[in-house]
Amino acid sequence: xxxxxxxxxxxxxxxxxxxxxxxxxxxxxxxxxxxxxxxxxxxxxxxxxxxxxxxxxxxxxxxxxxxxxxxxxxxxxxxxxxxxxxxxxxxxxxxxxxxxxxxxxxxxxxxxxxxxxxxxxxxxxxxxxxxxxxxxxxxxxxxxxxxxxxxxxxxxxxxxxxxxxxxxxxxxxxxxxxxxxxxxxxxxxxxxxxxxxxxxxxxxxxxxxxxxxxxxxxxxxxxxxxxxxxxxxxxxxxxxxxxxxxxxxxxxxxxxxxxxxxxxxxxxxxxxxxxxxxxxxxxxxxxxxxxxxxxxxxxxxxxxxxxx
Numbered sequence: 001x002x003x004x005x006x007x008x009x010x011x012x013x014x015x016x017x018x019x020x021x022x023x024x025x026x027x028x029x030x031x032x033x034x035x036x037x038x039x040x041x042x043x044x045x046x047x048x049x050x051x052x053x054x055x056x057x058x059x060x061x062x063x064x065x066x067x068x069x070x071x072x073x074x075x076x077x078x079x080x081x082x083x084x085x086x087x088x089x090x091x092x093x094x095x096x097x098x099x100x101x102x103x104x105x106x107x108x109x110x111x112x113x114x115x116x117x118x119x120x121x122x123x124x125x126x127x128x129x130x131x132x133x134x135x136x137x138x139x140x141x142x143x144x145x146x147x148x149x150x151x152x153x154x155x156x157x158x159x160x161x162x163x164x165x166x167x168x169x170x171x172x173x174x175x176x177x178x179x180x181x182x183x184x185x186x187x188x189x190x191x192x193x194x195x196x197x198x199x200x201x202x203x204x205x206x207x208x209x210x211x212x213x214x215x216x217x218x219x220x221x222x223x224x225x226x227x228x229x230x231x232x233x234x235x236x237x238x239x240x241x242x243x244x245x246x247x248x249x250x251x252x253x254x255x256x257x258x259x260x261x262x263x264x265x266x267x268x269x270x271x272x273x274x275x276x277x278x279x280x281x282x283x284x285x286x287x288x289x290x291x292x293x294x295x296x297x298x299x300x301x302x303x304x305x306x307x308x
Contacts, residue, residue, distance in 0.1 A: 053237045055218075055235065056234060056235055057236055058218075061132055061135065065128060076121070140199075144197040145268075146160075147159065147160055148161065149204070153208065154249065154256040155174060157171070157173060157284050158173075158191050165282050167276075169280050171190070173188070188257050189259070191243065191260045192261050193235045193262045194263065194264070194267075195235050196235070198233075198234050199233055202228050202230055210223040210245045211223065211247035212246075213244055215241065215242050215243070225289070238264065241260040242257070242259065243258040
């Protein structure tokens, strides 16, 4: 009795087994993702609460760039590790073999693949990063709120600009102090922002380079003496947030902290009224600025007249 070998008959059960294996894996993956909290879906980045509300109008975009970049990089890593493992197993030295296996040289399709794929990845990362950076760096020309944030060793001053000098108010921070256990004991300066209002912050420094960082907002920007930087955004969720200097700026850099309170518009106006009642009106005095005579700061070197 003779039997015939039918390749199609053998491959059909294999395809069915693969299909039935992939189906539960896909269902399990969907179930796991559906059970993820907003924090997990955003890569455990700060700036999100359980209902998924972001801290600012830009937080979602920054988190998306971060998480999607890691997904792509992880996929590339898995493929690379898989190919390395396959090559190590498929081309291992077998019993009785000596020397090296047959080497693959001058394979044009593979060389093109290894050149094109990294190029596509680099261009893709650059394009998405440049797109999001352009949005982040676009400044609001007519903001609802204009604020000046001034970094100093090692605290913060905040000025809330008004239509007139009498309406402009400020608060000045005192360097944080610690007790014997290293805990911060003095009251940290607080930046108050109105929710759902466009905010434009002018960033300045009194002395050295600082970096203005509100952690949950997923953004930070450097502050230089003699050069103003700007940051425009809209807070979208009321709450309290932590801020700090993200640039090593001296001995007490680690204590250069501040609090951020995002409040309703009415509460924001009440806070400004409190500052006016305390007599903290007008522009913040710059008499405490250091290095005022350096080029680019607008000052005049003390020895300029003598040199002339």
